[in-house]
Amino acid sequence: MFDLLFQKFDEKINLTEEEKELSRSFFISKKLRRKQYLLQEGDVCRYLAFVEKGLLRSYIVNDRGHEHITQFAFEGWWIGDQFSFLTEQPSEHNIEAIEDCELLLLSKQAEDEMLERIPKFERYFRILLQNSLIATQKRLASSLSQTAEERYSELIQSCPETLPHRIPQHMLASFLGITPETLSRIRKQLTSGKKAQPAKDKVQE
């Protein structure tokens, strides 16, 4: 269960076997079936979740009832609402399993204790947050300034080859801010090597 997590730790910090054993005790194993929620809007985000297996999405719903997907998380990634986790304020986010998932959950209290007892984790979380910040900054820049075609091309370049096939088309379209029909047209055009026409139907609110 901890193989992937320990592999990720090893990429960033050097833990002794004793520290690894101790760190294990701070996590709670959790299985989610497809369509179950890790977090629902209005609840406090009590856990950051490391994805050992499966795929999740985080999304917000605006006042007009429209869903906007902010993030996907697959094996080896963390997901959670940092703001709610840190401040204990109700979250505006929903985090839903798109596939059956195996997660390792870390509560705020467990994280604080882990940082206190194994200060090396300050470095691990610093690097993790740096990578999350970079990914979120890229997502913001692309949502502000790119066409749907550019956002799609960047998505398939920046994620594992199999990922777009695991995500239902309407969710991929929601992430890109376009309709499923436009996504289908872009994919066909990119596959056939033709330059896609700029998408005119960016979802407006």
Add this chain to the structure above:
Amino acid sequence: MFDLLFQKFDEKINLTEEEKELSRSFFISKKLRRKQYLLQEGDVCRYLAFVEKGLLRSYIVNDRGHEHITQFAFEGWWIGDQFSFLTEQPSEHNIEAIEDCELLLLSKQAEDEMLERIPKFERYFRILLQNSLIATQKRLASSLSQTAEERYSELIQSCPETLPHRIPQHMLASFLGITPETLSRIRKQLTSGKKAQPAKDKVQE
């Protein structure tokens, strides 16, 4: 020159006087006049900048020549392109002084050495990155799902009272993704207590 920076350190970590003195040596002082650039698109972001005085903006320009402001940074904030800083790849961002600025610059090499010699800074940067991630996640969520009125209300609630008056109107409008005329209308309506009409003119690309 280091008063505000040390005040920010003190809020997050406990440094000895010796460590403060040492940390000072990793920074380079830099003054920028209004309209000068800290970073231009295509260059590698060599420094993270702490703002002792003044105000800057970070923006991207898309293929169609449109500017999109991603961040403002004022006294006590850090600004830089984390992706370019970390990977040494050319940046897509421009960082420009909106007012005369006094900055403290930290290079990658200096940051690495500071973290090695004073490991407490792992914690400082972890907390800093956590706050930056929260701000960027909020900016992403609002750019995806909120109306211009909601984005404007959130901006004036979340920043110091004087800040909107320091930012030129056309830049504030660019940050919110609307025209200066719409911003002017929203401000008037909010001031007079009337509910603003939803802005229809979100800048489209």
